[in-house]
Amino acid sequence: MTDINSPQFPESVEEGSVATWHKQPGDAIARDELIVDIETDKTVLEVLATADGVMGDIVKNEGDIVLSGELIGRMDAGATAAPKAAAAAAPAxxxxxxxxxxxxxxxxxxxxxxxxxxxxxxxxxxxxxxxxxxxxxxxxxxKPAAAPVAASAPVAAPAPVALGAREEKRVPMTRLRATIAKRLLAAQHETAMLTTFNEVNMKPLMELRKQYKDQFEKTHNGTRLGFMGFFVKAATEALKRFPAVNASIDGNDMVYHGFYDVGVAVSTPKGLVVPVLRDTDRMTIAEVEQGIKDYAVSAQGGKLGIEDMTGGTFTITNGGVFGSMMSTPILNPPQTAILGMHKTYERPMAVNGEVVILPMMYLALSYDHRMIDGKDAVQFLVTIKELIEDPARMLLNV
The missing domain is CATH 4.10.320.10 (E3-binding domain)
Incomplete structure (x- = not known):
């Protein structure tokens, strides 16, 4: 028998739990085939077969806590699975x-x-x-409109529910959800968090995108031109001008980072994750857009690695994709600031003494007041506003 062990966890991960066994005792296993998923507080790690064989005993059941490199099951390498009666499966x-x-x-x-x-x-x-x-x-x-239903199988009528009955269901938190909850509470209790707001006229950026989106997509091999690339680049330029926003607090020390790793919050079926774009000051808008797309696909499939979500210096979250008009984003410790984007709405605005209908977006910057003064926070947000309202400034560095 060959041991099946949990993966070696990074130093920042102490333990995990068995999420899903994809093989049961007696099942045939091919080399590099997925055997089991191990869920940590940051991501889901996959354990693959190292050889062909047959699944043996399962030592750790789904939901059990496992340590790094711990024995979780066994397989008989080189063995062949016994044939199973196909006739029994059909009527079942x-x-x-x-x-x-x-x-x-x-x-x-x-x-x-x-x-x-x-x-x-x-x-x-x-x-x-x-x-x-x-x-x-x-x-x-x-998200199909309706799940396929076998034509020969009658649809069972729903069971009658007594009038006045109130149902409830108790579901334990997943490890990832529990970790998110713990970090959010810590951010509120351990930081002097404050939020400042501003609004940005999206018309110049929308017109620029409309003008160049088709050419952009052809030039960059199918990469679509969105708004996030501009906001990431605008935030990076603002971080250069206000180093305290690109910093963190470690005990009594203030750590100023000489690089720009921007995390972009992504929603998944299991909760919110924040993969990090590295060195955004060196990335083009096309590289930012492609990086965000790749992370979103990986996040939906549970393929993000722990290294993809560690080490960020600043975070951007976009609640506008869900229709949020305004919110106060919560810090992602040990970072000292987070930018919140929201949905763009057409609103009447006063421009040169006249009322004009413009597409406006509220921006929110939550920051740790222990590290960042209100003046710097406001000016940081104003810088992003000015760069978005006049995208040419990002190219001219003015």
Whole structure:
């Protein structure tokens, strides 16, 4: 038997938990095939098979806590799986509700219930039609209008609910969600957080994007021109002018960073993650846009590595994609500031003594007042506003 161990965790990760077993005892395993997912407080790590063989004993069940390099299961390398009776599987999938339950991976069932889905409505791609966590993730990502229903299978009528009945469901937090909650509370309790607001006229940027988006996409091999690339570059230029915003507090020391690693908050089915764009001062707008796209795809598929989400010096979060008009973003410690973008609305504005309808966006900068004075915070936000309202300034560095 060959041991299956949990991955070696980075120094910043003390432990993890078994999220999903993709192989059960007796299943055939191919080299480099996914065996089990290990969830940490930052990401999901995959354990792949090192050789062909057959799955043996499972030592750590789903939900169990594991340490770095700990034994979690065994496999018989080089062995061949015994043939299974195909005839038994067909009637089981067709006429037994209890058998249907067995074809849903526990982690897949949990994710489906958290998102209000019937696990049986998700097409299964696992062995023998088993529904895995990846099937649920792909189902949520694609958001089909309706799950396919077998023509021969009658649809069961919903069970009657007693009038006045009030249901509730208790679901334990995932490790990632619990870590997010802990960090958000720490940010509020351990920092002197304050938020300043401003508004930005998006018309110049929208016109620029409309003029060049098709040419931009052709020139940069399909990379689309969005607004985030401009905001990342504008924030980077503002960070150069106000070093305290690109700093962190370590005990009684103030650490000023001589590089610009901007984190961009990305929403996933499991919670908010913040992958980091490295050295944004050296990146073009096209590289920023492509980097954000790549991170978003990886985040939805649970493929972000821990190294992708550590070491940022500043964060940008865009609640506008969900329709938020204004919010106060919470700091991402040990960073000292975070920029919040919001939805663009057309509003009447006074311009040169006349009322003009303009597309306006509210910007919010939350900052740690222990490190950043109000004057610097306001001027930092005004700098971003000026650069967005006149994008040519970013090219001319004025």
């Amino acid at each position: 999938a067709a006429d037994s509700n209890s058998d249907d339950e067995a074809f849903v991976n526990p982690a897949a069932r949990k994710m489906a219930e958290e998102n209000g889905l019937n696990p049986q409505s998700v097409p299964g791609t696992g062995k023998g039609g088993r529904i895995t966590k990846e099937d649920v993730v792909n189902f949520l990502k694609n």
